[in-house]
Amino acid sequence: MSLGTFPTKADANVALVSAAADAQRGAFVPPDRGRVELRTYANEWLEHHPTLSTGTRDLYRFVLDKHVLPHLGDAHLGDIEPATVEQWFATLGRTTTTLQRAKAYRLLRTILNHAVKNSRVIRNPCMIDGGGKESSPERPVATIPQVFALAAQFRERLTAIVPVTAFGALRVGEAAGLQRADIDPLGNRIHIRRKVKRAHDRRLLVEDPKSDSKRTVTLPPQVMGLLEAHLDAWTDTAPDAWVFTRPHGTPVDHMYIGRLWRKARSAVADDDPTLRAKLHFHDLRGTGATLAASQGASLKEVMARLGHSTTVAALRYQHATADRDATIAHLLGQAIDQAAGATVTDLGAASQRSGKR
Known part of the structure; x- marks a missing residue:
């Protein structure tokens, strides 16, 4: 198993020590486990999810295809960093509503939580405070x-x-x-x-x-x-x-x-x-x-x-x-x-x- 390539021997030694420490506390994920595109992983997650209703599945399909996969679909799970998510989130803020951005963020976070549970990545890079919070204005009431x-x-x-x-x-x-x-x-x-x-x-x-x-x-x-x-x-x-x-x-x-x-x-x-x-x-x-x-x-x-x-x-x-x-x-x-x-x-x-x- 390879941890990848590094520009210097010192960088390689740092990676090796970090991997050994992760393995000792049970948090090590082999790099090749994260070498799957988000598009592939998300599609499989959606297709095989055991409890989603038809309507919810259809909604998730729409959100993935419109707001998530066009930006992040080609990225490997292991390459998605908090900075990657923050840049995507900022881009959505310029192209869609706050409500739709929150829905997309929650869906991405859910999929990546699944990837953590399945030892595809060590931690979920979705770390934006309040990223999934919907801020809808108070709705009017009819008489x-x-x-x-x-x-x-x-x-x-x-x-x-x-x-x-x-x-x-x-x-x-x-x-x-x-x-x-x-x-x-x-x-x-x-x-x-x-x-x-x-x-x-x-x-x-x-x-x-x-x-x-x-x-x-x-x-x-x-x-x-x-x-x-x-x-x-x-x-x-x-x-x-x-x-x-x-x-x-x-x-x-x-x-x-x-x-x-x-x-x-x-x-x-x-x-x-x-x-x-x-x-x-x-x-x-x-x-x-x-x-x-x-x-x-x-x-x-x-x-x-x-x-x-x-x-x-x-x-x-x-x-x-x-x-x-x-x-x-x-x-x-x-x-x-x-x-x-x-x-x-x-x-x-x-x-x-x-x-x-």
């Missing part, structure tokens, strides 16, 4: 009248997705993944059992949500009324029929909803300039959490409603707080009546008039 004003601007077959997402505090993929069997009108409940997303290559992916995101959410009765009108007008009767669809029957996704949302926001902003602050569709989820908290929901109750908890704790807590969740929904319903009662009635009537029977 109750704004939620229903925005809903009124959506296509009639998708009007209900706005209040369902907001008052259920759903992710867009969770709302898109709802099927008829997930709706319990008698209990004003919806069951979050799957999510739908559009991959970077435009494939439509249907996945189970993370186990701690599977949950049951109680909707205010007014919102369930809108959802029932939507089911009667626009949803097939099969239990596995998608609740929110495009005109040809496939489920919606964040890209499709995003286009409708931007048009709706622009239309409403003419009368409500506060919406020009770039309220995103995903901000409806934060709106729902904020409104629930404003009705007295505890931190744990808000977390359970959002699906933010560990697997065991979420299941145990949901059983214990089902009655409390219904109370939160009832209080939200009272707030809707006070802020937008007539608008809700108009939306439900419009959906029934316009839909199929």
